Amino acid sequence: MVLREELDNLPRKVIKSIKFGILSPDMIRKYSVMEVTTSEVYDEGGLPVRGGISDRRLGVSEPGARCETCGQTYDVCPGHFGHVELVKPVIHVSYARILYDILRATCPNCGRIMLKEEEIGRYRERLTRLRKGWRLLAQNLQEKIRKKASERTTCPHCGHKRNKVRFDRPYYFYEEIESGALIKLDPETLRERLAKIPNEDLELLGINPTVARPEWTILKVLPVPPPHVRPSIQLETGIRSEDDLTHKLVDIIRMNEKLKIAIETGAPTNVVDNLWDLLQYHVATFFDNELPGIPLAKHRGGRAIKGVAQRLKGKEGRFRGSLSGKRVNFSARTVISPDPNISINEVGVPVDVAKILTVPERVTTWNVDVLRQYVIRGPETWPGANYVITPEGRRIDLRYVRDRKTLSERLAPGWVVERHLIDGDVVLFNRQPSLHRVSIMSHLVRVLPGRTFRLHLAVCPPYNADFDGDEMNLHVLQTEEARAEARVLMLVENHIITPRYGGAIIGARQDYIIGAYLLSQKSTFLSKKEVAYLLGAGKSVEDPQEPAILHPVELWSGKQIISHFLPKDLNWVQPTAFKSKCGDAHNCWGDEWIIVINGHLVKGVLDKKSIGAEQVDSLWHRISRDYPPEEARRWLDSSLRLFLRFLDLRGFTFGFDSVYIPDEAYNEINKIIEESTREVDNLIAELREGRLEAMPGFTVEETFENRVAEILSKVREDAAAVVEKYVKKDVEGYLMAKTGARGSIVNIVQMVATLGQQTIRGERIRRGYRTRTLPHFPPGDIGPYAGGFVRNCFRYGLTPVEYFFHAAAGRDGLIDTAVRTAQSGYMQRRLINALQDIYTEYDGTVRFGEGSLLQLLYGEDGVDVSRTDHGKVADVRLLKLWI
Amino acid sequence: MPLGVKEVVVIEREEAKALLRQLRLKPWQLPWIRSSDPLVKMVGAKVGDVVKIVRESQTAGESVVYRFVVPG
Ligand SMILES: [Mg+2]
Ligand SMILES: [Zn+2]
Ligand SMILES: [Zn+2]
Ligand SMILES: [Zn+2]
Numbered sequence: 038m039v040l041r042e043e044l045d046n047l048p049r050k051v052i053k054s055i056k057f058g059i060l061s062p063d064m065i066r067k068y069s070v071m072e073v074t075t076s077e078v079y080d081e082g083g084l085p086v087r088g089g090i091s092d093r094r095l096g097v098s099e100p101g102a103r104c105e106t107c108g109q110t111y112d113v114c115p116g117h118f119g120h121v122e123l124v125k126p127v128i129h130v131s132y133a134r135i136l137y138d139i140l141r142a143t144c145p146n147c148g149r150i151m152l153k154e155e156e157i158g159r160y161r162e163r164l165t166r167l168r169k170g171w172r173l174l175a176q177n178l179q180e181k182i183r184k185k186a187s188e189r190t191t192c193p194h195c196g197h198k199r200n201k202v203r204f205d206r207p208y209y210f211y212e213e214i215e216s217g218a219l220i221k222l223d224p225e226t227l228r229e230r231l232a233k234i235p236n237e238d239l240e241l242l243g244i245n246p247t248v249a250r251p252e253w254t255i256l257k258v259l260p261v262p263p264p265h266v267r268p269s270i271q272l273e274t275g276i277r278s279e280d281d282l283t284h285k286l287v288d289i290i291r292m293n294e295k296l297k298i299a300i301e302t303g304a305p306t307n308v309v310d311n312l313w314d315l316l317q318y319h320v321a322t323f324f325d326n327e328l329p330g331i332p333l334a335k336h337r338g339g340r341a342i343k344g345v346a347q348r349l350k351g352k353e354g355r356f357r358g359s360l361s362g363k364r365v366n367f368s369a370r371t372v373i374s375p376d377p378n379i380s381i382n383e384v385g386v387p388v389d390v391a392k393i394l395t396v397p398e399r400v401t402t403w404n405v406d407v408l409r410q411y412v413i414r415g416p417e418t419w420p421g422a423n424y425v426i427t428p429e430g431r432r433i434d435l436r437y438v439r440d441r442k443t444l445s446e447r448l449a450p451g452w453v454v455e456r457h458l459i460d461g462d463v464v465l466f467n468r469q470p471s472l473h474r475v476s477i478m479s480h481l482v483r484v485l486p487g488r489t490f491r492l493h494l495a496v497c498p499p500y501n502a503d504f505d506g507d508e509m510n511l512h513v514l515q516t517e518e519a520r521a522e523a524r525v526l527m528l529v530e531n532h533i534i535t536p537r538y539g540g541a542i543i544g545a546r547q548d549y550i551i552g553a554y555l556l557s558q559k560s561t562f563l564s565k566k567e568v569a570y571l572l573g574a575g576k577s578v579e580d581p582q583e584p585a586i587l588h589p590v591e592l593w594s595g596k597q598i599i600s601h602f603l604p605k606d607l608n609w610v611q612p613t614a615f616k617s618k619c620g621d622a623h624n625c626w627g628d629e630w631i632i633v634i635n636g637h638l639v640k641g642v643l644d645k646k647s648i649g650a651e652q653v654d655s656l657w658h659r660i661s662r663d664y665p666p667e668e669a670r671r672w673l674d675s676s677l678r679l680f681l682r683f684l685d686l687r688g689f690t691f692g693f694d695s696v697y698i699p700d701e702a703y704n705e706i707n708k709i710i711e712e713s714t715r716e717v718d719n720l721i722a723e724l725r726e727g728r729l730e731a732m733p734g735f736t737v738e739e740t741f742e743n744r745v746a747e748i749l750s751k752v753r754e755d756a757a758a759v760v761e762k763y764v765k766k767d768v769e770g771y772l773m774a775k776t777g778a779r780g781s782i783v784n785i786v787q788m789v790a791t792l793g794q795q796t797i798r799g800e801r802i803r804r805g806y807r808t809r810t811l812p813h814f815p816p817g818d819i820g821p822y823a824g825g826f827v828r829n830c831f832r833y834g835l836t837p838v839e840y841f842f843h844a845a846a847g848r849d850g851l852i853d854t855a856v857r858t859a860q861s862g863y864m865q866r867r868l869i870n871a872l873q874d875i876y877t878e879y880d881g882t883v884r885f886g887e888g889s890l891l892q893l894l895y896g897e898d899g900v901d902v903s904r905t906d907h908g909k910v911a912d913v914r915l916l917k918l919w920i
Numbered sequence: 921m922p923l924g925v926k927e928v929v930v931i932e933r934e935e936a937k938a939l940l941r942q943l944r945l946k947p948w949q950l951p952w953i954r955s956s957d958p959l960v961k962m963v964g965a966k967v968g969d970v971v972k973i974v975r976e977s978q979t980a981g982e983s984v985v986y987r988f989v990v991p992g
Binding site: 882891894898 | 943944945948950951979980983984985986990991992
């Protein structure tokens with residue numbers, strides 16, 4: 038443990054600034070410990086060739102050997118750069134674009150910037166002023182200077198008339214002479230031109246010549262990175278496999294040798310130029326092998342070679358893949374499946390996982406007996422232990438301990454046992470994409486048989502999880518501090534309320550809602566046996582209240598059972614989804630209003646509006662806001678289990694017979710459809726005869742489409758009214774829609790009446806053949822049926838054409854989701870990167886990371902939204918962030 | 921006066937200094953406003969001035985923002 042005073046005396050270095058520049062050829066030679074002179078890598082004996090790319094002076098990558106430069110072994114020696122003297126210079130691709138800008142702004146004859154002296158003076162003065170505190174504006178000015186200089190064709194200094202420079206990506210430069218012909222500018226010429234530019238002129242272009250002279254971007258000397266950067270791997274067969282960069286370096290050196298020989302033997306210029314261009318190609322692809330316009334450098338097998346840029350770029354690159362995020366220990370990943378019997382705070386962990394993940398537990402006099410048992414059971418039987426750490430810090434792997442009994446007896450305070458995961462351990466649980474804070478929450482472990490993680494259904498919304506094959510990650514916390522933090526800050530029960538608007542994001546859904554509705558109905562009565570069963574399901578140990586009916590048998594109402602679990606001081610009134618004309622809660626004889634008096638549900642049925650998540654002014658909203666998280670969670674846990682168990686007892690099913698409406702209903706629906714199609718037909722006639730008048734801002738065709746869409750979408754609405762009138766009110770589908778458990782009236786209408794208009798991107802279907810959607814229609818048909826109107830329902834079946842349109846509209850939805858997730862994912866990344874270092878200061882102001890001001894008060898009103906009720910502020914004073 | 925803006929004033933030099941001291945800010949660490957902005961032109965503020973803008977707010981009644989006038 039470091040003492041506070043010592044902490045202050047620790048030697049520290051402070052980074053004041055970082056400068057980015059370009060290495061000059063001299064610097065490269067100075068950094069270099071050797072010149073690489075041969076393309077040979079190993080000799081016949083398999084030893085590195087001196088002067089080759091694996092020379093021992095660059096450092097060593099295998100254990101045992103010593104570096105010839107610093108004398109250290111591979112794990113201490115940092116490696117040393119070498120260099121290659123290129124016979125002819127080549128362009129560094131990454132700077133080609135900048136070179137183009139510089140070449141256009143300067144005179145090829147005298148090297149001066151193409152500006153008049155007086156302009157130079159003016160700009161220089163303005164630049165130095167701006168660079169002091171207006172870096173952004175200085176950049177804008179540099180851009181302006183560059184543009185201005187590039188526009189001149191005659192040099193104001195030497196009067197030279199300049200030719201236009203052309204840049205052909207990635208690294209070719211040409212000069213356009215008066216005749217229009219293009220003359221190639223080779224790197225040597227470019228180098229000469231760039232070297233002529235005076236330092237003062239470079240500063241005007243935003244280049245700091247002390248660290249980046251432009252001619253340094255033309256490589257005469259290539260640095261050779263040490264083997265640590267490009268380690269070779271020994272395969273089991275004994276064959277050595279080299280890194281991509283090594284391969285590329287060998288290519289470069291080999292081409293350099295060829296070029297040298299060609300020049301020395303006096304080969305014709307076109308041969309030399311070809312080899313020179315090849316050298317340029319190899320050097321370019323060494324840096325970046327994804328350049329536009331040139332072929333990928335490939336291995337013999339056809340796999341693309343990874344350049345330096347490829348190592349850094351993208352998701353798996355050094356920055357995003359190895360520095361911002363990396364693989365971790367003590368984690369597990371498997372498929373998730375539902376378990377309504379565990380708590381929302383819990384997660385079911387397979388035994389196989391629990392036997393691999395461990396928690397380090399310090400031996401004390403109080404736990405030594407238990408830990409001894411774990412050690413004796415060892416790694417194979419759960420709950421056991423995998424490792425024991427002695428007070429000296431030696432780690433004993435229990436897999437290889439013969440006599441675990443003897444070892445267990447040596448356990449004493451000071452030892453650490455890495456025991457298996459057991460019930461009650463705190464773990465983090467996560468589902469990607471981790472878009473908000475409730476994508477990672479802490480759960481308490483329940484070790485269970487099976488091979489999947491078990492998750493309570495009510496916790497699916499925060500993770501946006503379902504069970505169609507979703508996988509989730511689990512992380513075991515390794516320190517007491519981490520466990521304590523996770524328990525207090527991240528436990529599921531502390532995230533029932535979403536920070537977005539202060540409403541519950543966790544709540545009853547689907548089966549729970551329909552179960553609660555059926556249980557809370559007036560007609561539900563339960564025998565003593567059933568009551569005992571249900572209270573047991575809710576894990577209650579208290580006696581039930583006095584039964585509602587005492588004779589001839591004792592019967593309890595469903596509402597009594599629900600009341601059994603409600604907080605005793607809860608009082609609440611709210612309308613249900615079944616509320617129709619009844620305006621006064623206390624004078625209503627039906628179940629249209631929920632009334633809770635002192636924890637007694639005296640009236641009303643439960644539905645999504647009262648116990649669902651994200652419901653404004655609801656029973657569950659009040660419970661989750663007004664009671665401590667633990668109490669709210671306990672209510673949810675037991676009530677949800679209760680609702681589900683009741684649904685099991687009662688039974689709930691939905692079949693063909695359930696979707697039935699009488700013949701009169703069909704007569705009405707047919708009439709609606711016929712009327713609408715006739716209306717559309719009339720509209721078509723108007724359009725054909727040119728009588729249709731365009732609505733303001735629309736063409737005639739658009740007007741037609743709008744009117745048709747309007748008419749046909751009304752069909753579904755009118756049909757819904759008919760269905761609502763004739764459908765039996767106690768049919769399961771209708772109940773589910775009405776209570777909000779699943780589906781809506783639209784689904785029932787589609788099952789029983791008509792599917793209605795099918796759309797692609799919000800419009801009627803019109804793609805397909807030249808003047809019609811399908812060959813089943815006459816050419817030029819723009820009527821309802823050719824445009825994807827489906828008059829049939831699922832119950833009586835679709836025609837093939839209708840089926841096709843329905844399927845097409847279904848695909849449209851899938852494409853839409855795929856596109857949306859990709860777009861919003863990228864936007865999220867950009868927002869996070871831009872906003873990550875914003876914080877609220879202790880004085881209540883909101884600031885950027887370096888301390889500059891964003892807002893004087895959080896959100897300009899100082900309100901903590903997570904403490905509001907769905908964004909509504911009840912009392913501002915209670916909600917202010919600070920105080 | 922644009923919709924929702926209640927008040928725009930150029931802060932006195934001394935007052936601005938005190939404000940910046942209190943917030944522990946350099947002038948350029950305040951939010952910026954361009955000198956070409958209609959609000960700035962309206963009160964005749966110059967580059968380097970600090971303007972105080974009071975706006976209506978649904979939740980807070982009114983909200984105050986100080987902005988540093990920059991060229992452009
Ligand atoms: Mg899924
Ligand atoms: Zn070394
Ligand atoms: Zn010149
Ligand atoms: Zn009523």
